[in-house]
Amino acid sequence: MKMIGVIGAGSCNNEVYELAREVGVGIAKMGTILVCGGLGGVMEGACRGAFEAGGQTVGILPGHDRTHANPYVTIPIVTDLGHARNVLIIRSSDLLIAISGGYGTLSEIGIALKLGKPVIGLSTWPNIKGIQYVATAEEALNAALASG
Amino acid sequence: MKMIGVIGAGSCNNEVYELAREVGVGIAKMGTILVCGGLGGVMEGACRGAFEAGGQTVGILPGHDRTHANPYVTIPIVTDLGHARNVLIIRSSDLLIAISGGYGTLSEIGIALKLGKPVIGLSTWPNIKGIQYVATAEEALNAALASG
Amino acid sequence: MKMIGVIGAGSCNNEVYELAREVGVGIAKMGTILVCGGLGGVMEGACRGAFEAGGQTVGILPGHDRTHANPYVTIPIVTDLGHARNVLIIRSSDLLIAISGGYGTLSEIGIALKLGKPVIGLSTWPNIKGIQYVATAEEALNAALASG
Amino acid sequence: MKMIGVIGAGSCNNEVYELAREVGVGIAKMGTILVCGGLGGVMEGACRGAFEAGGQTVGILPGHDRTHANPYVTIPIVTDLGHARNVLIIRSSDLLIAISGGYGTLSEIGIALKLGKPVIGLSTWPNIKGIQYVATAEEALNAALASG
Numbered sequence: 001m002k003m004i005g006v007i008g009a010g011s012c013n014n015e016v017y018e019l020a021r022e023v024g025v026g027i028a029k030m031g032t033i034l035v036c037g038g039l040g041g042v043m044e045g046a047c048r049g050a051f052e053a054g055g056q057t058v059g060i061l062p063g064h065d066r067t068h069a070n071p072y073v074t075i076p077i078v079t080d081l082g083h084a085r086n087v088l089i090i091r092s093s094d095l096l097i098a099i100s101g102g103y104g105t106l107s108e109i110g111i112a113l114k115l116g117k118p119v120i121g122l123s124t125w126p127n128i129k130g131i132q133y134v135a136t137a138e139e140a141l142n143a144a145l146a147s148g
Numbered sequence: 149m150k151m152i153g154v155i156g157a158g159s160c161n162n163e164v165y166e167l168a169r170e171v172g173v174g175i176a177k178m179g180t181i182l183v184c185g186g187l188g189g190v191m192e193g194a195c196r197g198a199f200e201a202g203g204q205t206v207g208i209l210p211g212h213d214r215t216h217a218n219p220y221v222t223i224p225i226v227t228d229l230g231h232a233r234n235v236l237i238i239r240s241s242d243l244l245i246a247i248s249g250g251y252g253t254l255s256e257i258g259i260a261l262k263l264g265k266p267v268i269g270l271s272t273w274p275n276i277k278g279i280q281y282v283a284t285a286e287e288a289l290n291a292a293l294a295s296g
Numbered sequence: 297m298k299m300i301g302v303i304g305a306g307s308c309n310n311e312v313y314e315l316a317r318e319v320g321v322g323i324a325k326m327g328t329i330l331v332c333g334g335l336g337g338v339m340e341g342a343c344r345g346a347f348e349a350g351g352q353t354v355g356i357l358p359g360h361d362r363t364h365a366n367p368y369v370t371i372p373i374v375t376d377l378g379h380a381r382n383v384l385i386i387r388s389s390d391l392l393i394a395i396s397g398g399y400g401t402l403s404e405i406g407i408a409l410k411l412g413k414p415v416i417g418l419s420t421w422p423n424i425k426g427i428q429y430v431a432t433a434e435e436a437l438n439a440a441l442a443s444g
Numbered sequence: 445m446k447m448i449g450v451i452g453a454g455s456c457n458n459e460v461y462e463l464a465r466e467v468g469v470g471i472a473k474m475g476t477i478l479v480c481g482g483l484g485g486v487m488e489g490a491c492r493g494a495f496e497a498g499g500q501t502v503g504i505l506p507g508h509d510r511t512h513a514n515p516y517v518t519i520p521i522v523t524d525l526g527h528a529r530n531v532l533i534i535r536s537s538d539l540l541i542a543i544s545g546g547y548g549t550l551s552e553i554g555i556a557l558k559l560g561k562p563v564i565g566l567s568t569w570p571n572i573k574g575i576q577y578v579a580t581a582e583e584a585l586n587a588a589l590a591s592g
Contacts, residue, residue: 002510033519056519058519060521066446066536076446076536077521077532077536078532078536079532080379080380080535081232081377082360082377083235083259083376084229084235084236084376087230087231087523087524088232088522088523088525091522092520092521102262103261104258104259104262106255106258107255107256107257107258107262109254109255109258110253110254110255110256110257111231113251113254114231114251114255115231130251150362181371208373212387212526214298214388223329223354225354225384226384226387227383227384227387228384228387228525228526228528229384229525230508230524231524235376236375236376239360239375239376240373378531379531379555379558379559380528380532383528384528399554399574400554402550402551402554402557402558402572403550403551403553403558404551405551405554406548406549406552407530407547407548407551410527410547410548411527423571
């Protein structure tokens with residue numbers, strides 16, 4: 001496995017942020033590159049965890065300004081494609097970990113399952129057939145390892 | 149209201165096809181342009197209904213070949229963007245009618261609700277907050293008229 | 297031939313605008329759909345000519361707001377893709393007529409020639425191998441007819 | 445300066461390949477990330493040079509298959525956007541070095557100049573206002589350093 005995508009809410013409470021951060025740490029420790037949308041909330045939490053653990057973090061940004069990336073993105077990709085950039089996050093990832101999230105995350109889950117990518121769900125949209133639901137960051141990371 | 153998007157399964161049984169066709173007829177009779185992904189199943193049913201009622205049908209195609217459009221598309225848009233073209237269907241529509249559908253439709257529902265577009269659901273993904281669920285083509289068309 | 301693209305400067309002097317308008321009239325009279333970027337300058341001139349002659353005009357817009365289309369666009373496609381939407385104009389057209397234009401037009405000419413689409417040039421970037429250069433709107437329309 | 449894009453022909457002779465490779469070495473030695481389209485020819489030459497000098501190389505791929513990246517891409521971005529991905533290469537780069545190249549490169553030069561990004565040209569499309577033409581890889585790298 002080369003790249004793991006983390007998708008989730010662009011703004012979130014501290015608990016969800018720390019969950020994302022823990023997932024990010026684990027991704028970096030696997031030696032895997034983290035891919036995300038490059039902005040705040042879950043994206044920032046995950047990037048921060050990975051960054052602080054010495055990992056690489058790709059942020060595929062919707063806008064035209066690199067400085068909108070969170071400070072823990074090491075590889076910013078500037079798309080200016082708006083929400084269409086969601087597809088690139090999914091396409092570039094071997095599997096996705098969805099953490100919390102609203103309608104944008106729902107659209108990413110839809111694309112991921114359409115493309116047959118494994119989706120591991122943590123406190124995210126319930127009752128979607130195809131998502132492997134887990135309860136903790138550790139379980140998410142174990143599921144990622146097992147699927148790869 | 150200028151353009152109504154119809155989203156749904158790319159292949160479907162005859163009952164769903166006829167449902168989509170009935171919706172297409174209604175959209176054309178409103179004098180509104182139908183927007184869809186331009187392929188088969190629900191997309192073809194809807195285009196066919198609109199086309200046979202004298203309406204305009206825009207097909208925003210994922211591939212690079214115009215001939216992949218169903219025969220009832222009057223305005224084919226060739227994107228070669230793959231699933232990223234889903235966002236264009238949503239962006240170009242004033243409201244969406246979702247009929248049946250799988251993961252691709254789920255991703256379109258997510259984008260539509262993210263962008264604050266009304267989504268009318270007919271035999272589609274259940275229990276998604278924000279979708280206005282209806283039971284018949286007629287109810288879908290009435291809901292579209294009411295929201296416009 | 298089903299669709300002809302007109303590419304060119306987003307703002308232009310009156311002479312170039314009238315040239316584009318004359319081309320637009322001719323496209324509509326061929327019974328062909330006009331495709332363009334949907335904004336001002338050459339795009340507006342061409343749409344206006346086609347619209348006033350009773351034709352259909354597709355405007356593939358870079359932004360997220362349909363109201364940014366010029367008033368002569370009958371089929372607005374809202375992409376929110378920025379300059380990436382240029383590729384869709386080329387992909388959707390059977391041939392391109394380039395009128396005047398700056399760097400954006402140059403990028404569209406590049407994509408068109410890359411994809412093997414005929415490009416007819418009118419007061420546009422000189423000395424590009426592959427462009428069929430003409431001197432008047434009438435010559436451009438005749439060249440379009442001959443190629444199709 | 446954080447990221448430098450290298451654009452050019454997807455297949456090329458050995459001389460151009462070595463030119464691109466020399467440019468890639470220099471980009472890595474600056475501590476800058478190399479961005480390109482991720483495929484063969486100039487893209488591969490540049491990635492190889494950067495990779496062999498220990499640098500990071502981003503390949504923004506047009507297709508849906510990561511394995512189509514050349515073997516020297518360390519960060520593959522899978523877009524499935526076809527030629528529309530060209531815009532992302534330009535958007536993600538602080539400046540561009542164009543080496544040789546055909547119509548695809550011409551389209552990238554157009555987008556780059558449209559967006560006001562510096563373009564350094566090496567054996568590429570001649571006589572385009574806005575390109576800073578140089579004669580050697582060393583001059584290209586010096587021009588990049590000077591502009592940053």
